[in-house]
Amino acid sequence: MEPIKWNDEKIEQHLKHLPPIRDRQSKQELFLKVQANINYKDNKGKRLPSWSLPALATACALIIFGVFAPDLIKNGVQMQNSKVAEKSDKMEEKSLDDSADKNQNSVGIMKAGPSVAYHAPYLDKDLKAMKKDWVTVGYLDDQAQLVIPVSFLTDQDYYVNKVNKELKAFNSSDVGLMNSPLEKAKITEEEETVIVDLPAGAIKEAEEPLLQALITMTFANEGQKAKVELRMDGEKGYEFPRFGTVSEWDLKVPGAPHFRYDAPSTDAFIVSLYATGVDTKSMPKEFEDALEMMDDEQERGLKPLLPKNTVLGVKVLNKDDVEITFPDSIKLSAEDTEDLMMIDAILLTAESYGFESVKFNNTKLDSIGPYKLNEEIEGVTGTNFYQ
Structure with missing residues (x-):
């Protein structure tokens, strides 16, 4: 099997087809974790100037958010629409069941309705x-x-x-x-x-x-x-x-x-x-x-x-x-x-x-x-x- 040749377009398409990701963490929590991870790596290697860390962390967070946000929003909307559709289907099914019951009742009413x-x-x-x-x-x-x-x-x-x-x-x-x-x-x-x-x-x-x-x-x-x-x-x-x-x-x-x-x-x-x-x-x-x-x-x-x-x-x-x-x-x-x-x-x-x-x-x-x-x-x- 030939190895997959990645480029920006394929990566973007691949990311779009990833399963929905639902993270309950807030944006602030994600930012702090990314920032902490960057600090940890910096301690192991070359130390960056202290004034550049917040800017770099912010840039990374923005990049991550920019990559994942559209899909997260899209998947979130799809999930919400799916829930709405599911709820609508259930309501429609219930409506059909109720309608069938009413039709059955109508037959009974017709038979037991006003006498001729x-x-x-x-x-x-x-x-x-x-x-x-x-x-x-x-x-x-x-x-x-x-x-x-x-x-x-x-x-x-x-x-x-x-x-x-x-x-x-x-x-x-x-x-x-x-x-x-x-x-x-x-x-x-x-x-x-x-x-x-x-x-x-x-x-x-x-x-x-x-x-x-x-x-x-x-x-x-x-x-x-x-x-x-x-x-x-x-x-x-x-x-x-x-x-x-x-x-x-x-x-x-x-x-x-x-x-x-x-x-x-x-x-x-x-x-x-x-x-x-x-x-x-x-x-x-x-x-x-x-x-x-x-x-x-x-x-x-x-x-x-x-x-x-x-x-x-x-x-x-x-x-x-x-x-x-x-x-x-x-x-x-x-x-x-x-x-x-x-x-x-x-x-x-x-x-x-x-x-x-x-x-x-x-x-x-x-x-x-x-x-x-x-x-x-x-x-x-x-x-x-x-x-």
Whole structure:
């Protein structure tokens, strides 16, 4: 190995790469030691004049300080920066750990947070026991993509009077919905025809495809009204931006599968697929076909209430009665709101296809909500009752 040839540049570079030196002695102590060492060497050899010693010692100290000071300062800064970085890393690590803990807590909070405000239907026998009547009014979701039917408990009165009363009294924003277009109308009736008189330009283009479904779901429940006559400023026929002039619609709620809709508030509703404003001809013709759709997510925020790939056993006893058998894979809980909503969605779907009673089998429960599951369930009335 060749010997290293030293020069000033290599010595300086070598000194810069020496490990950090941290001397706890003060500059004064270092100076005194250097001075003492010089005096010791002077005693062994040629003695220098006394007046030159302090100057020489000072010069040596300055030389040493000049050589080592930059690296000492640099290394000191690096050590300090290293400590700061280490501390920062530890703080960041702790912050990430805390963040992870908070995220885990957030999941728990979400699960155990504010409960969903679900507005279930009533049984007819319970309404009679309370000596109450009811009415349903159609509202729009906050994007004007769905009709959300909301039912109310009322006193006995003409149906149109009950609709007009609730249109004035109910604040739809309380449950995350938009106002009903019917709030702009003058609503009267003539026998089985309801008359909806709207000011010109009252119906927005986005509301137009949903208006027929909204009026139908408001006035055709339990067959209250068979037809709607549309007027504009007192004259027969309303001029729509897209449909043109329309004078009347027949009112009939078609059979359709039901799904869950979650409003921007904590309110959850059960909504018919018909509420999307689609043509009634596209609805499933049979109850069994509707049930098969109810485990699939739909457009416009409609969510399934049946678990994916659920196959329900369906036995139609006659035109009024049907039996539903749950597969063994479904485990219902009497305390689970979603399970109650699933039962309600099936009942409302069955009711929309004309069945008056439903018997559930293999539920492994005696009851859920107001329903005794070992008995036939009949008389489901209204939907999304708000109190």
